[in-house]
Amino acid sequence: MEFSTLIAQRYSVRKFTTQPVDPSDLTAILEAARLAPTAVNKQPARILVLEQAESLAKLKSCTPYTFDAPLALIVCYDETAAWVRSFDEHNSGAIDAAIVGCHIMLKVHDMGLGSTWVGHFDPVKLSAEFGLPKSIIPVAIFPIGHPAEDARPAPPHSKRNPLSASVFYEHF
Numbered sequence: 001m002e003f004s005t006l007i008a009q010r011y012s013v014r015k016f017t018t019q020p021v022d023p024s025d026l027t028a029i030l031e032a033a034r035l036a037p038t039a040v041n042k043q044p045a046r047i048l049v050l051e052q053a054e055s056l057a058k059l060k061s062c063t064p065y066t067f068d069a070p071l072a073l074i075v076c077y078d079e080t081a082a083w084v085r086s087f088d089e090h091n092s093g094a095i096d097a098a099i100v101g102c103h104i105m106l107k108v109h110d111m112g113l114g115s116t117w118v119g120h121f122d123p124v125k126l127s128a129e130f131g132l133p134k135s136i137i138p139v140a141i142f143p144i145g146h147p148a149e150d151a152r153p154a155p156p157h158s159k160r161n162p163l164s165a166s167v168f169y170e171h172f
């Protein structure tokens with residue numbers, strides 16, 4: 001899909017069919033994640049793939065936003081692997097993981113699948129449920145599947161502030 005069309009059409013899909021995601025589609029999504037740029041090319045993202053019914057049921061105890069999707073990716077980063085800025089010790093892992101998340105979101109849409117970035121989850125419960133080591137920090141959950149026939153963008157999708165609300169110039 002042409003890039004401008006892709007970013008204009010993509011929306012948070014919150015209703016899915018029960019059709020599983022094809023393994024080759026999952027591979028393509030993970031490959032898009034792999035190509036994401038990261039600070040100092042440290043590649044600290046770690047992605048947990050949940051496909052089994054039991055795992056997806058466990059996920060439901062960590063967030064109300066699973067939308068019964070047949071697949072979920074939990075994008076995390078390893079805080080011991082990420083670049084740390086020497087000036088202020090800022091750890092770049094969350095930024096790197098967010099860029100990976102954007103690649104996932106856009107690739108999913110490009111393939112005719114749907115997803116929503118889910119940030120509302122209990123990180124302590126999630127880490128415990130899936131046995132994440134202490135250094136693996138979950139950033140976002142992506143429920144992924146085939147959009148239901150009646151899936152539609154929620155109202156916020158069409159509400160974007162004008163550029164003047166976010167862009168400013170040095171000569172203001």
Ligand SMILES: Cc1cc2nc3c(=O)[nH]c(=O)nc-3n(C[C@H](O)[C@H](O)[C@H](O)COP(=O)(O)O)c2cc1C
Nearest residue numbers: 010011012065116117118119120121153154156157
């Ligand atoms: C960091 C982040 C966290 C989000 N968390 C959630 C969430 O927990 N549950 C949810 O339904 N949507 C969540 N969203 C989706 C936003 O609500 C959505 O992107 C926004 O309303 C714009 O709609 P659109 O994606 O359809 O364009 C999140 C999006 C981002 C970027």
